[in-house]
Amino acid sequence: xxxxxxHHGDLRDALxxxxxxxxxxxxxAAVTLRDxxxxxxxxxxxxxxxxxxxxxxxxxxxxxxxxxxxxxxERLGPVTDLRAAGVAYxxxxxxxxxxxxxxxxxxxxxxxxxxLRAAQARAMGALQAAVAGWSADRAExxxxxxxxxxxxxxxxxxxxxxGVLPPDLGxxxxxxxxxxxGVLTGTD
Amino acid sequence: xxxxxxHHGDLRDALxxxxxxxxxxxxxAAVTLRDxxxxxxxxxxxxxxxxxxxxxxxxxxxxxxxxxxxxxxERLGPVTDLRAAGVAYxxxxxxxxxxxxxxxxxxxxxxxxxxLRAAQARAMGALQAAVAGWSADRAExxxxxxxxxxxxxxxxxxxxxxGVLPPDLGxxxxxxxxxxxGVLTGTD
DNA sequence: CAACCAATCTTGTCATTGACAAGTTCACCT
DNA sequence: AGGTGAACTTGTCAATGACAAGATTGGTTG
Numbered sequence: 007x008x009x010x011x012x013h014h015g016d017l018r019d020a021l022x023x024x025x026x027x028x029x030x031x032x033x034x035a036a037v038t039l040r041d042x043x044x045x046x047x048x049x050x051x052x053x054x055x056x057x058x059x060x061x062x063x064x065x066x067x068x069x070x071x072x073x074x075x076x077x078x079x080e081r082l083g084p085v086t087d088l089r090a091a092g093v094a095y096x097x098x099x100x101x102x103x104x105x106x107x108x109x110x111x112x113x114x115x116x117x118x119x120x121x122l123r124a125a126q127a128r129a130m131g132a133l134q135a136a137v138a139g140w141s142a143d144r145a146e147x148x149x150x151x152x153x154x155x156x157x158x159x160x161x162x163x164x165x166x167x168x169g170v171l172p173p174d175l176g177x178x179x180x181x182x183x184x185x186x187x188g189v190l191t192g193t194d
Numbered sequence: 195x196x197x198x199x200x201h202h203g204d205l206r207d208a209l210x211x212x213x214x215x216x217x218x219x220x221x222x223a224a225v226t227l228r229d230x231x232x233x234x235x236x237x238x239x240x241x242x243x244x245x246x247x248x249x250x251x252x253x254x255x256x257x258x259x260x261x262x263x264x265x266x267x268e269r270l271g272p273v274t275d276l277r278a279a280g281v282a283y284x285x286x287x288x289x290x291x292x293x294x295x296x297x298x299x300x301x302x303x304x305x306x307x308x309x310l311r312a313a314q315a316r317a318m319g320a321l322q323a324a325v326a327g328w329s330a331d332r333a334e335x336x337x338x339x340x341x342x343x344x345x346x347x348x349x350x351x352x353x354x355x356x357g358v359l360p361p362d363l364g365x366x367x368x369x370x371x372x373x374x375x376g377v378l379t380g381t382d
Numbered sequence: 383c384a385a386c387c388a389a390t391c392t393t394g395t396c397a398t399t400g401a402c403a404a405g406t407t408c409a410c411c412t
Numbered sequence: 413a414g415g416t417g418a419a420c421t422t423g424t425c426a427a428t429g430a431c432a433a434g435a436t437t438g439g440t441t442g
Contacts, residue, residue: 017419033301035223040399049421051402056419060400110356113221146377149362153353154346154377161349162341168298174337182341189334189342190378202391228428237392239431244390248429 018056020046022067026104034107034114039063064108065115065122071105072125074098079132084139091136092159092187093180099163100179107167110160140191155190162186206244208234210255214292222295222302227251252296253303253310259293260313262286267320272327279324280347280375281368287351288367294351328379343378350374 014020024045028037039060040050057063078098085091099106108114115122134152141151165171166179175182202208212233216225227248228238245251266286273279287294296302303310322340329339353359354367363370 014420033299035301038399039401050399051422052420054401110352110358111221112356113223144377149360150373151377153350153359153363154374157349157353157374158342158346158378159349160353161345161347161351164298164352165341165345165348168300170298171341172337175341185338186342186345189332189339190346192380205390226428227430238428239393240391242430 014046014048014052017046017048017052018066021053021056021063022070025063025067026102029104029107034064034111037064061114061116064111065119067105068108068115069119069122069125071102071109072122072129074102074105075109076125076129076132079129079136082136085136086139086143087193088137088140088155088191089184089187089193091133091140092155092162093184095133095159096163096166096183097180099167103167106163110164158187158190159183202234202236202240205234205236205240206254209241209244209251210258213251213255214290217292217295222252222299225252249302249304252299253307255293256296256303257307257310257313259290259297260310260317262290262293263297264313264317264320267317267324270324273324274327275381276325276328276343276379277372277375277381279321279328280343280350280371282324283321283347284351284354284371285368287355291355295355298348298352343375346375346378347371 021042024042025037028042028045037060039053042063043050043052053063057066075095075098078094079091082090082094117123133156137152137155138148141148141155144151162171162183163179166182171182175185209230212230213225216229216233225248227241230251231238231240241251245254263283263286266282267279270278270282305311321344325340325343326336329336329343332339350359350371351367354370359370363373
């Protein structure tokens with residue numbers, strides 16, 4: 007019918023990239039299998055072959071996101087200042103917003119997917135390892151401290167992405183995140 | 195056709211309550227105007243009369259949520275310990291999960307809705323007033339401190355709701371929130 | 383008290399979507 | 413050369429959101 011080749015060649019990645027782009031523009035609710043297919047130039051049922059269903063596509067995107075987050079944190083190495091880890095976390099969320107927004111929406115993905123769980127575990131392990139050195143210096147229970155640190159950076163990232171934070175913080179998320187994380191560390 | 199009265203009498207509130215219940219069970223993506231209509235016992239187009247469209251219903255639900263949050267925080271009065279405000283915030287999120295989940299999803303609501311913005315402003319004002327006394331004692335810029343506090347409790351609430359936090363924190367969100375907030379205040 | 387009126391709710395319809403089924407094309411391997 | 417399975421297609425169905433037009437009702441006014 008059309009002159010495009012029957013085999014796309016890289017359809018899976020193309021769909022994931024397109025999905026991330028749609029989410030960055032309009033949020034996860036705007037992601038439609040048929041729209042992605044149109045954007046990439048394939049038939050409306052092609053995505054189902056690679057991902058099964060819509061949740062399958064979201065699962066693949068979230069898995070990809072956890073892997074990238076783990077990469078970013080592992081590149082960091084062990085940190086003694088929470089701010090470095092916080093900046094990495096927030097930078098990932100802002101820079102890879104399309105994936106980050108799906109990672110913490112359990113209702114959109116197949117939570118029991120093995121690949122997802124593995125990538126999730128790797129990212130969490132990397133985060134914990136990165137913060138371990140810092141939290142050891144604190145008086146409180148290390149786990150409570152880790153949860154506080156995670157809550158702080160995660161909350162900041164989501165609030166920043168939603169644009170509800172006061173504009174006085176500036177336009178650079180990393181700089182603002184560092185300042186906010188400094189409140190927890192007590193450094194200035 | 196059926197024997198139910200033509201006028202429901204309290205359809206608007208009934209739909210909002212049903213929507214909150216659906217979200218608590220299955221998340222915002224599971225909310226369907228037609229399903230809500232069925233649950234409440236009206237025709238499939240009845241919801242549109244009260245809310246216009248799906249986003250209109252979500253907007254009303256979010257507005258309701260901001261009002262309830264503002265009520266909860268104002269009941270608190272001025273606080274000198276962040277933990278009290280944090281517990282109130284998290285308790286609202288966990289207790290009114292169906293509304294909380296919609297309040298921070300800009301893509302689901304009509305963000306420019308006047309009633310929404312008013313309720314939002316009231317809630318944010320109440321939070322800021324509650325924390326003002328506490329943040330004044332800190333060395334850092336008060337606004338940065340306020341953002342840090344908000345980020346911490348908001349992040350904790352969302353992570354808690356998603357069930358990704360370690361189970362060692364216990365089953366009571368308020369207790370865990372108090373402990374985690376204590377890391378920021380430095381009190382133990 | 384009757385007639386109206388605006389709000390409330392209904393039925394009917396349409397384009398879009400996700401999911402599924404069955405067929406077609408193609409790359410690769412033997 | 414031939415087959416074999418993965419990649420992709422067309423076709424279809426029920427469900428949904430949105431819209432249009434009509435039916436019902438409580439209140440309100442003349």
